[in-house]
Amino acid sequence: MSTIRIRSPASYWLAVPAAAWMLGVVVVPIVLLVWVSFWGGRAFSTASPLTFDNYARFFANQTYLKLALSTIVHTATLMAVTGVLGYCIAYFLVMKVRSPGWRLALFLAFVVPFWTSTLIRAIAWVPFLGVNGVINQTLMFVGATQSPIEAFLYSRTGITMAQVSLYTMLAAGPVVYMLNAIAPQLREAAMTLKATPFTVFRRIVFPLTLPGVVIGQVLVFLNVMSDFATVATIGGNKHALLSNLVLLFYEGSQIRAASVVAVLLMICMLVGVVIALRVVDIRRLGAER
Amino acid sequence: MIGWKGRLSLTGWILGAITLVFLAYQWLPIFTLGLLSFSGPTGGTTFPMNGTSLHWYEELWRATVMNDFKPPLVRSSLLALACSATTIVLSVMAAQAMRGQFRGNGWFFYLMLLGIMAPGILVGFGFAIMMRLMGVELSWDTTTFLVQVSWTLPFGFLTMLAVFNRFDKKVEEAALTLGASRLTAFRRITLPLVLPGVIGAGLFGFSLSYDEYARSMFTTGPDATLPLAVMAQLDRQLTPEIYAVGTTTTFFSLIAVLFFTLAFWAMRRSTSLRRSSSA
Amino acid sequence: MDALAHDPVEGAAAPAHARPQLDLELINIRKRYGDFTAVDGVSLKVSKGQFVCLLGPSGCGKTTTLRCIAGLEEPDGGDVLIGGKEATRDPPWQRDIAMMFQDFALFPHMTVAKQVGFGLEMLKKPRAEIAQRVQHILKSFEIDGLADRKPASLSGGQRQRVALARAMITEPRILLLDEPIGALDYSLRETVMLELKLLQQRTGISFIWVTHDQNEAFSLGDLVVVMNHARIEQQGPPEEILQRPATAFVAGFVQGNNVFRGRVKEVLAGMLRIETPVGMFLVPWVAPPPMLGSEVSFSVRAEQLTDALSERHVNRLSAVCTAVEYFGAVRRHVFERSDGEVLKYDQFGAHAARIVPGQRTVLGWPAEAAVLHAGAGQ
Numbered sequence: 019m020s021t022i023r024i025r026s027p028a029s030y031w032l033a034v035p036a037a038a039w040m041l042g043v044v045v046v047p048i049v050l051l052v053w054v055s056f057w058g059g060r061a062f063s064t065a066s067p068l069t070f071d072n073y074a075r076f077f078a079n080q081t082y083l084k085l086a087l088s089t090i091v092h093t094a095t096l097m098a099v100t101g102v103l104g105y106c107i108a109y110f111l112v113m114k115v116r117s118p119g120w121r122l123a124l125f126l127a128f129v130v131p132f133w134t135s136t137l138i139r140a141i142a143w144v145p146f147l148g149v150n151g152v153i154n155q156t157l158m159f160v161g162a163t164q165s166p167i168e169a170f171l172y173s174r175t176g177i178t179m180a181q182v183s184l185y186t187m188l189a190a191g192p193v194v195y196m197l198n199a200i201a202p203q204l205r206e207a208a209m210t211l212k213a214t215p216f217t218v219f220r221r222i223v224f225p226l227t228l229p230g231v232v233i234g235q236v237l238v239f240l241n242v243m244s245d246f247a248t249v250a251t252i253g254g255n256k257h258a259l260l261s262n263l264v265l266l267f268y269e270g271s272q273i274r275a276a277s278v279v280a281v282l283l284m285i286c287m288l289v290g291v292v293i294a295l296r297v298v299d300i301r302r303l304g305a306e307r
Numbered sequence: 308m309i310g311w312k313g314r315l316s317l318t319g320w321i322l323g324a325i326t327l328v329f330l331a332y333q334w335l336p337i338f339t340l341g342l343l344s345f346s347g348p349t350g351g352t353t354f355p356m357n358g359t360s361l362h363w364y365e366e367l368w369r370a371t372v373m374n375d376f377k378p379p380l381v382r383s384s385l386l387a388l389a390c391s392a393t394t395i396v397l398s399v400m401a402a403q404a405m406r407g408q409f410r411g412n413g414w415f416f417y418l419m420l421l422g423i424m425a426p427g428i429l430v431g432f433g434f435a436i437m438m439r440l441m442g443v444e445l446s447w448d449t450t451t452f453l454v455q456v457s458w459t460l461p462f463g464f465l466t467m468l469a470v471f472n473r474f475d476k477k478v479e480e481a482a483l484t485l486g487a488s489r490l491t492a493f494r495r496i497t498l499p500l501v502l503p504g505v506i507g508a509g510l511f512g513f514s515l516s517y518d519e520y521a522r523s524m525f526t527t528g529p530d531a532t533l534p535l536a537v538m539a540q541l542d543r544q545l546t547p548e549i550y551a552v553g554t555t556t557t558f559f560s561l562i563a564v565l566f567f568t569l570a571f572w573a574m575r576r577s578t579s580l581r582r583s584s585s586a
Numbered sequence: 587m588d589a590l591a592h593d594p595v596e597g598a599a600a601p602a603h604a605r606p607q608l609d610l611e612l613i614n615i616r617k618r619y620g621d622f623t624a625v626d627g628v629s630l631k632v633s634k635g636q637f638v639c640l641l642g643p644s645g646c647g648k649t650t651t652l653r654c655i656a657g658l659e660e661p662d663g664g665d666v667l668i669g670g671k672e673a674t675r676d677p678p679w680q681r682d683i684a685m686m687f688q689d690f691a692l693f694p695h696m697t698v699a700k701q702v703g704f705g706l707e708m709l710k711k712p713r714a715e716i717a718q719r720v721q722h723i724l725k726s727f728e729i730d731g732l733a734d735r736k737p738a739s740l741s742g743g744q745r746q747r748v749a750l751a752r753a754m755i756t757e758p759r760i761l762l763l764d765e766p767i768g769a770l771d772y773s774l775r776e777t778v779m780l781e782l783k784l785l786q787q788r789t790g791i792s793f794i795w796v797t798h799d800q801n802e803a804f805s806l807g808d809l810v811v812v813m814n815h816a817r818i819e820q821q822g823p824p825e826e827i828l829q830r831p832a833t834a835f836v837a838g839f840v841q842g843n844n845v846f847r848g849r850v851k852e853v854l855a856g857m858l859r860i861e862t863p864v865g866m867f868l869v870p871w872v873a874p875p876p877m878l879g880s881e882v883s884f885s886v887r888a889e890q891l892t893d894a895l896s897e898r899h900v901n902r903l904s905a906v907c908t909a910v911e912y913f914g915a916v917r918r919h920v921f922e923r924s925d926g927e928v929l930k931y932d933q934f935g936a937h938a939a940r941i942v943p944g945q946r947t948v949l950g951w952p953a954e955a956a957v958l959h960a961g962a963g964q
Binding site: 045110111139186276 | 315318322325326330332333334335337339340343351352354397398400404405406409412418419421422424426427428429432434436437439440453457460461464476479480483489490492493496517518520521524525534537538541545549550552553556557560561
C-alpha cells in the first residue's frame, strides 16, 4: 500500500501531461523531420510530393560523404580519448583516494564545471588556441618551437582538445557509479583465489564496470555527434561536422537538405545506441545487484 | 621491506597524476577566461593583458542595443525559473505515476529517456518546422519554453524515480493506517521526505534551461536568450567583453550550484534526523 | 628460533612434538588503525588439519586476525608463518590459503562453473583439467545442476555451497572462514555445520573459522580461541574453555556461568576464602595463590548449583527466583542476587520442577565446583 494505488486511473492521469509534452515536442517533430526529408518540389507545403531526390543529391556529393566520414572518425577519436581518461579518473577517485574529504573535493573539482555553460567553456578555449594563444606562447617561451604553430585554433586538433575537456566527465560518471557498486570483498575474494591485482582488474573489476563504460561511451557519442556549437566556436567556418551542415542548410533556407542531414544523423545515433545495447543490456543494470 | 599494498600504490600515484593533470586541463581555460576579462582597455583576446581594469565589465554594463546582454540575461533567468517550476511539478507527478505502475509505464519510461537521448539540434529543428507548419510565431517565452521543458523534464523525472526507489514505503503505510487519505498522506508525509529530490529536479531544470543553446537556436525568434546573444556577439567580433559575460554567468552558475547543494544537504540532514528520531 | 619465547599465552594447544607439522603460526601479531588497536599481540599455533574457531564479540579483532592470515591486511608487527614458512609480507595471491567470506562474495558476472574454476585458472592449469575438476567438485557438493547459473539466481544455501567449492577446489593448506554460515537461514545452519565438520575431517585441511556464535565454536572447534579487546583471552579445547574459564570475560561470555567478584580474605591449604557483596565463598586455587586482600573473580557453572543441599555444598546463597525457562534438556532458573546481578541455576530437564518464580531459595555448590580466574578480572 502506498499513496498511489497500483494500476489506478489516477496513476494513468498523472503521467498524461508529461507523456503528452514529450510526444508533442520530441516525437512528433522528429517524425515530421523524416517526412519533410522526402518532400519533392520547392514550396514549403504539406502537399509536396514524396521523392528520394533529396537523399540522392546528398549521396551524389563527395564533399558531404567525406564530411560524414570525418564526423564518424572525429567522434570515435573522442570516444577513445575520453573513455580511457575517464576510466583512469573514475578508478582513481573511487579506488585510490582513501580520505572521504579528499574524494569529495576532487569529485567536486571534476564535476562542477559540468554545471556551467558548455558554450562558455568552449569559448574559454579560444584564448588558448590562437596563433598568439596561451599554448603557442608557452611553447615558444620554453623554446619548443621557434614560430607559432597554427595547428590549434580553427583546427580539428583544437576542437578535439576542447571537447575532451567538455565530455570526459560524461564518460567517467557512469564508471564512478559502477565502481562504487563493487563490494571490496569481491576483489579480496579474487586475491585469495591467487589472482594478481592486474588479473583482478581484468577479470573482476573491468567486466563489472563494463555497463558503465558503455553508457559513458553512448553519452559521449551522442553529444559529440550533435555538438555543432563547439565546432563553430573553435573551428570557425573552416571545419564542420554533420550537425553543422544541418545548421548551414537551415540558415540557407534549404529545409529539405537540412532534414536529410538530420535524418542521417539520427540514423547514425540509432545505430550507435543499438550496438551499445547489444553489448550491455541497460534494462538489466539494476537487477543484478 | 615494502608490502604489496605499498607496491600497488604506484598505480595510484600514476592515476592520481593523470587526474590532477586533467583537472588542471579542465580548469585552466575557465580561470584564464576569468583573468582575461579583467584585462586593460587595450587588451586583446589573449595575453598580454595590457594592465588590469574593470573596463570590459563597464562596457558590458553601458552597452546599448547591439551588444546589450541585460535583456537576454533577464529572459534566460525567467525562462530557467519557469522550466524549473514546470519540471518540478511534472516530474513529481510522473514519478508518482510510475509508482502506480499504470499500463504502458515501460513505454512511458523510454519516452522520457528519448528526451535525454535525442540531440537538441534535431528536436529544435523539428519543432521549428512543426511550428512553421502550424503557423505559430516563434518566441522565447512560448516555443522555447515548450522545447526546453522537454529537455529538463526527463532529468527531473529520473531524479525523482531514484529518490522514490530509495523511499521507505512503510512511512506512507503508517500514515494511511492512521486514517490519512492518500492525498493527505502524500502532501504531509511523502512530499516532505522526498523534498531533497524535488530540489535536485529543480536544479536540473534551472541549470539545463539556463545553459541550453541548440534547442533555443531554432525556436527563439527575434528576442535572444543569453547563450544566443553570446554566440551572436562571438560571430560579430571577439573582445574581452565576451569573457566578461562568460565570467559573470559562470560565476552565477557556480553560486546557484552552491546554493542548491547547500539546500540539498540541509534538507537531507533534517530529514535523516527526523527519520532516525522517529525510528 | 624458539617461538615459545615470543608466546605470552599459557597452555597453547599444540603439543611440542607437532611443531614441524604446524600449518599456521602467528607470533605476536599487532595491527592498529590510527588510534584504534585492532589486534594486540596475538599468538597462535595451528597444527596440521586442525579445526580452529576464533570466538569473540564484534570488534574484538577476530576478523582482522583472519585478514592478517589471508594477507588482506599487513600486520604492523609480528610474524605469520604458513606451513612453517615466513609469509608476513606475502600478498594474498602468493599464500597457500583460501577464504570464504561472510556474504560469500560470489562474482556476479560469472557462472557457477566459471566461478568455481577461477582458482585453478589462476594456477594456469590446463583447460581440460579445470573442467574435469570443476565437474567433480560440483558433483561432490551436489550442485552440478547449477553449473550454468549465475549467483543472482541461487538461494542462500546454494550460494554457500558454491562459495565453499570455489575456495576448496585448489586444495589449500588452510581454509579461512569469516562467519561462513551467518548469512544462512537459521534452519539450515545445523546441517551445514555438520557437513563442514565432516568435510574438514575428510580433507585434512586446517579450518580457521571466525564466529561470534559460541554454539558454532564449541560444537565445531578442536581448538577455540576466545578474543576480546584485540587480545586472546583464552585458547584451548572446548571442554577446557567451558569448564575452566581463564578470565572473568571468558566466564561471562560463555553461556551458563555465574561470575562472582570479591577480595581474598584468607588463604588456606588449596583453598581461598573470598569475600563478595553476596557472601563468603570457598574457592580452590592453583599455584601461585593470589595475595591476601587482592581483587579476584571466580565462576560457577549453572548446572553445578543445586537446591537439594548436603554438607558437600559448603558455598551457599539465598536468592529470589524471577523466571523459569524450560529448554527440554535443561530447566533454567533465573535468580536475582542481593547485589542486583543475575544468578542462573540449571536443572536436568527430566526432573520435576521444584521452584516457582517469586520463591526465595537457598542454592549451594561444592567448593571444588568453582573456578578461580587469572588476574583481577575486568
